[in-house]
Amino acid sequence: MNTRTRFTRRVAVGAAALALLAAGCGTTTTDSGSGGDASVEEGFNVGLLLPESKTARYEKFDKPYIEESLAELCENCELTYQNADQETAKQQDQAEAMLTEGIDVMVLDAVDTESAASIVSNAQSQDVPVVAYDRLAQGGVDYYVSFNNQTVGQVQGEALIEALEEEGTIDDGEIVAIHGSPTDPNAAEFKTGAMEVLEGNVEIAAEFDTPEWSPDKAQEQMDGAITSSSVDDIVGVYSANDGMTAGVVAALKSAGADEMPPITGQDAEIAGIQRIISGEQYMTVYKEIRAEAQVAAEMAVAAATGEEYDGGENTITEAEDGDGETVPSVLLDPVSVTEENVEETVVADGFYTIEEICTDDYADTDFCKETAGEQ
Structure with a gap:
């Protein structure tokens, strides 16, 4: 169904x-x-x-x-x-x-x-x-x-593992984990679910809790992780929501990353969906x-x-x-959204229209070209 x-x-x-x-x-x-x-x-x-x-x-x-x-x-x-x-x-x-x-x-x-x-x-x-x-x-x-908040974290962790396995980098570097606000019990459950999946399967270089789910704070934390490690050694990022993912992407770009590693998210924000279709974010959780x-x-x-x-x-x-x-x-139950099922999830449910997603900045993405051809 x-x-x-x-x-x-x-x-x-x-x-x-x-x-x-x-x-x-x-x-x-x-x-x-x-x-x-x-x-x-x-x-x-x-x-x-x-x-x-x-x-x-x-x-x-x-x-x-x-x-x-x-x-x-x-x-x-x-x-x-x-x-x-x-x-x-x-x-x-x-x-x-x-x-x-x-x-x-x-x-x-x-x-x-x-x-x-x-x-x-x-x-x-x-x-x-x-x-x-x-x-x-x-x-x-x-x-x-x-x-089911623990399931949200599990879905995010499983998606990140899947992406690393697809790219063949799961054993070739480290990930950074950017968790949500320490005053939000949901964040603790997301964290528990994600870490159950990630620990033992990937090397975690740095792990942070992010006050107020702040994108700016997430960017600072990612900057610190890059400084302590190396942008080339970071093969993936667990980010608990799309807002913080914006900060993570900004930090990686500032550090000179040529391509974004797989990065998770949550909430299916329009900016998150647009990052997914442009290759800057791997997935989000659609609730x-x-x-x-x-x-x-x-x-x-x-x-x-x-x-x-x-x-x-x-x-x-x-x-x-x-x-x-x-x-x-x-x-x-939450739903994992990647580039492959954007149209079947957030678009099919009327969460966003193709026009809202495929603005001028994203018109040249494969997703927007393909959906334009379907209309």
Whole structure:
């Protein structure tokens, strides 16, 4: 089954959830004891808190997709939105303001999951349920939706090994590992998954954690790794996301690299896809954010109206937060994207159009020439 079909089925599940929620009218309570008295017919206020804007996905995809999914489920509902710009204190203030305003349910992608426990506690004290989105905030949230983060790291590591084997360089040099933010628990899971694959199969010359997922910091770290080793000895780079990959590529170019070694990424940012088709990046991890947003909206509506979210076609599992609390969760599967399947993944799903990818700077790539011939 292709990704487009899976998404179409999820939309159908969302429509079914709407019918069930409308029939229920929010008369029961959730297991956590918070929320439960809102009504789909009358509508209610959903507070959405996203963590930062350095990563392109949040403003371009997550927020509008959640807004769109919520409108499908509850046409009279309102969405109150804030972005914390990677500032923990700012997100705390935003959450307090939303609760004062009177939101009925909160969808929270925490800047710092440990510090977010106070946000969750404050919300629950006011009978406002919390859906943890993409990152599992501590404090005992009601629901959690994300991707299988350890699998993300494994997919990245496996892709890098495959690329090195294809080039015949797996035993001929070293790799550099640029991990994500140490305050993001997802980054720790990406790291665990990747290193399970890489350790023992490649020589790792240097390894870094990157505060705030900063591309500039990633560039500095890559500069340091090149100085300590040699640009000619680096045969591959594990980079945890596309934004940092931009910094890695800049450092390699500055050091005089004639060609880029295989470099990983994540989030399928447009710049990452363009680097892939031009040969500057080997792969990225595509996460069906629309599907994640759909699940988050369904969870939020269920929590606010007192219905139990049953997952639809998605499997409900349990995730354990940093406090040892178990949370009903949906963990979606990531997809590896290389030049070979750009058209079958991000283009087929409507994430990007060929026109958006094949701008003037990339019109002469094989990918753009081939797809232009297909149109």
